[in-house]
Each structure stands twice: as structure tokens, then as C-alpha cells.
Amino acid sequence: MSPLTRKMKAALYYGIGDVRYEETDVPEIGPGELLIKVGTALTCGTDIKTYKRGHPLLIRQTPAPFGHEYAGTVEEVGEGVKRFEPGMRVVATNSAPCGHCFFCKRGKPNLCPSLKENLVNGAFAEYIRVPAPVVEWNTHQIPDTLSFRDAALTEPLACVVHGIQESGIELGDTVAIIGAGPIGQMMIMLAKKAGASTVIASDLAELRRNMAAKAGADVVIDPTQEDPVQRVKEETMGYGADVVIEAVGLPATWSQAVDMTRDAGTTVLFGGAASGTKFEVDTVRFHYGQLTLKGVFHLTPKHVEQALKLIIAGDVDPDILISHEMPLSKIKQALDMMAKGESMKIAIKP
Numbered sequence: 001m002s003p004l005t006r007k008m009k010a011a012l013y014y015g016i017g018d019v020r021y022e023e024t025d026v027p028e029i030g031p032g033e034l035l036i037k038v039g040t041a042l043t044c045g046t047d048i049k050t051y052k053r054g055h056p057l058l059i060r061q062t063p064a065p066f067g068h069e070y071a072g073t074v075e076e077v078g079e080g081v082k083r084f085e086p087g088m089r090v091v092a093t094n095s096a097p098c099g100h101c102f103f104c105k106r107g108k109p110n111l112c113p114s115l116k117e118n119l120v121n122g123a124f125a126e127y128i129r130v131p132a133p134v135v136e137w138n139t140h141q142i143p144d145t146l147s148f149r150d151a152a153l154t155e156p157l158a159c160v161v162h163g164i165q166e167s168g169i170e171l172g173d174t175v176a177i178i179g180a181g182p183i184g185q186m187m188i189m190l191a192k193k194a195g196a197s198t199v200i201a202s203d204l205a206e207l208r209r210n211m212a213a214k215a216g217a218d219v220v221i222d223p224t225q226e227d228p229v230q231r232v233k234e235e236t237m238g239y240g241a242d243v244v245i246e247a248v249g250l251p252a253t254w255s256q257a258v259d260m261t262r263d264a265g266t267t268v269l270f271g272g273a274a275s276g277t278k279f280e281v282d283t284v285r286f287h288y289g290q291l292t293l294k295g296v297f298h299l300t301p302k303h304v305e306q307a308l309k310l311i312i313a314g315d316v317d318p319d320i321l322i323s324h325e326m327p328l329s330k331i332k333q334a335l336d337m338m339a340k341g342e343s344m345k346i347a348i349k350p
Contacts, residue, residue, distance in 0.1 A: 009350065010125030011331040012063040016054055019066060021329050027122070032132030034084060034139065035076035036092065039148030041123035041348045042069040042322065044156060045181055046272075048339045049249070053274065058121050065122025066331075067348070068094035071142065071151035075127060081135060089142050091151040093158065093304055094120040096133035110162065110298040124331050126350045137301045140308055149325075149347045150311055150318045157307035157316060158299035160186040163270045164194055165303075166296045167243045171195035176232050176260050179247035179271060180208040180217075182321045182345045187245050187270075188215040189316050196243075200235060202228040205341030207323075215320050232260045240265060247271050251279040263289040270296050322347050 006026045013019050029035045047067060050058055058068075071091040074084050084090065096118050097109035104112050118133045130139060142151045160183060169175060175196040177187050180203035191199050201217040203209050209220045219235055221228045232241055240262035246253050249271030258281055261267045273279075285291065299307075310316055323344040326334050334346040 008126035013066040027129035031079040033078040034130040036072045037075045039072040043346045067124035070123035071148040093138040093155040096137040158303040161303045164190045169194040173242040174198040176200040176241035176244045180212040184247040185215045192216045254279045266292040
């Protein structure tokens with residue numbers, strides 16, 4: 001790229017509720033890195049949380065680049081990069097492990113401390129810099145038949161693949177999912193593929209309840225009209241669901257998820273709650289009911305590969321997950337719509 005064209009349009013985060021569309025510098029890349037021309041970026045639940053309450057890891061100083069689900073074309077290749085070259089269509093995630101620390105060696109690269117150092121933020125822009133560890137571990141070429149819009153689902157779907165694998169769903173299980181945002185919709189799709197005979201979904205927003213039915217939910221609950229815990233028990237002869245997945249991130253719905261779970265069942269606490277919040281579990285129920293509570297965080301390189309294969313194979317329906325498309329200049333409107341539950345993911349076109 002010529003030094004005369006080093007400016008780009010981008011969405012910059014200035015503070016809670018304050019995201020601005022303006023001109024900024026094109027990122028400079030170093031050894032092992034890539035500069036990607038963004039084809040499509042997607043809005044995400046984490047973006048909404050950041051927009052509404054900030055984020056200690058993603059936003060360390062302001063103004064800050066924003067957005068982390070993206071796919072596009074390699075524009076520039078840093079020194080030492082061998083697998084990629086300009087013009088390649090690729091998808092990359094928002095972080096990567098180091099591959100050799102305590103957690104990486106124990107098969108938990110999603111807990112690698114280096115994830116915090118390698119975070120990628122800035123997909124709501126014309127160009128994005130991909131750090132060397134992400135290039136090495138979590139960047140993949142995509143086929144010409146796969147749109148940038150659909151490929152950009154790889155990162156969130158990889159997180160869902162992780163959650164479903166940790167849930168231990170067995171053939172014939174009843175699975176309850178609290179929260180039918182895009183993550184919840186993917187949970188519904190993959191729970192069915194994992195062998196669940198019945199999937200129950202609960203969400204406050206009418207749009208998301210309607211989409212949950214399209215995604216494969218057998219029972220859809222409006223928690224403003226009935227008690228979700230009671231309804232789940234009615235659907236399971238009073239026992240509760242075999243597996244419950246919380247995909248909201250509130251202490252109240254964490255507690256609700258435990259109450260929905262049958263004895264000897266599994267509760268997956270997938271939604272990240274705000275720092276400093278807590279929830280309580282009845283010790284008698286936990287012990288004598290032999291409950292399994294699992295916190296599941298982020299993804300691993302294996303899950304990224306699996307997610308991309310599922311997208312290429314058509315095993316998830318992007319049209320359920322992505323409801324709108326908008327230009328980058330309307331990023332604030334897109335964030336507001338998603339925050340109000342008026343949309344699923346929104347495809348942002350730079």
C-alpha cells in the first residue's frame with residue numbers, strides 16, 4: 001500500500017455509549033503479522049456489553065478500535081509469514097494462545113495468559129492488523145464459495161463448539177438454553193446436532209424467540225408470561241433438563257439455570273457476568289443432587305478449525321444468526337438495535 005493512502009474510515013470507541021465513525025491511520029504491521037482488508041465484520045454480544053458498560057481487556061485506553069468478528073482479504077504480509085500472501089481470502093479470530101505455557105501444555109489454551117496480550121480489536125474498520133500469534137494459530141484461508149459474512153461467524157461459533165463439547169450432551173437428552181441471542185441460536189443448532197431430542201429456549205425478546213423456533217427449538221418460553229423453571233419441569237416430568245446452558249451472563253439467570261437442571265444433570269455457565277458479581281447455590285441441592293456446574297470460556301485453535309468446517313458444510317444457518325446488513329458509517333445505529341433486541345447479529349460492510 002502506498003504511504004500516500006495510509007488513512008482509513010473506522011469506528012472508534014471513546015466511552016460508554018460513545019462510538020464514532022471517523023478517519024484514522026491504517027495500522028502498521030510488523031514481523032509475522034497480517035494487514036487484512038475487512039470484507040465483513042459482525043456485531044457481537046461482547047461488543048454490546050462493551051458499548052454499554054466498558055471492557056477492562058478490550059478497551060484499555062480511548063479512543064480505541066472496536067469490533068472483533070471479521071473476515072476479509074490479505075492486504076499486506078509481514079516478514080516471516082509463509083502461509084499467507086496478498087489477495088488470499090481469510091478469517092481470523094480475536095486472540096491466540098502462546099502454545100507453551102502451563103495451561104497450553106495441559107490442553108487448556110483458552111486459559112493461556114497470552115490471550116490478553118494478543119487480543120484483536122478493530123474489525124469495524126476498513127483494515128485490521130492481525131498479531132503474529134493469531135496469524136500462527138487462528139487464521140485460516142477460506143474457500144471462494146464462502147462469503148465473508150458467513151466466514152465471520154467462525155469465532156463465535158468456535159466458542160459455542162467449545163460450550164457444546166463441555167456440556168456432555170447425550171443422545172435423547174433434553175437441553176434448556178437461557179438466552180436466544182446469536183450465541184443461544186448456535187447453541188440450539190449444535191445441541192440438536194449433538195443428539196438432543198428436545199431443546200427448550202427462553203428469551204425476553206420476541207424476535208429472538210421467533211428465531212429460536214426456526215433454529216430448531218422444540219419449546220420456546222417467554223419469561224414475562226410464565227416461569228421458565230416451572231415450564232422446563234413440566235416438559236421433563238418434574239425432573240428438570242439433563243443439560244442447561246446459560247447464554248445471557250447475569251447472576252439471576254445463572255441461578256435460574258441451576259434451578260432448571262435435574263439431579264445429576266449439568267449446568268453450563270457460558271454467559272460472562274459482570275466483574276464482581278456473585279450467585280449462590282444451595283449446598284444441599286448441589287451435594288445430594290450431585291450437580292455438575294461448569295464455567296466455559298472462549299475457544300481453542302481446535303474449536304476454530306471445527307467451527308469453520310461446520311460453516312463450510314452448511315451445518316449452521318447464517319440467515320438466522322445475521323438479521324441485518326449496514327454500512328460502517330451506521331455502526332452506532334447497529335449497536336443500539338442489537339442492544340434493544342431488535343436484531344440478531346448485524347453485518348457491517350466497510
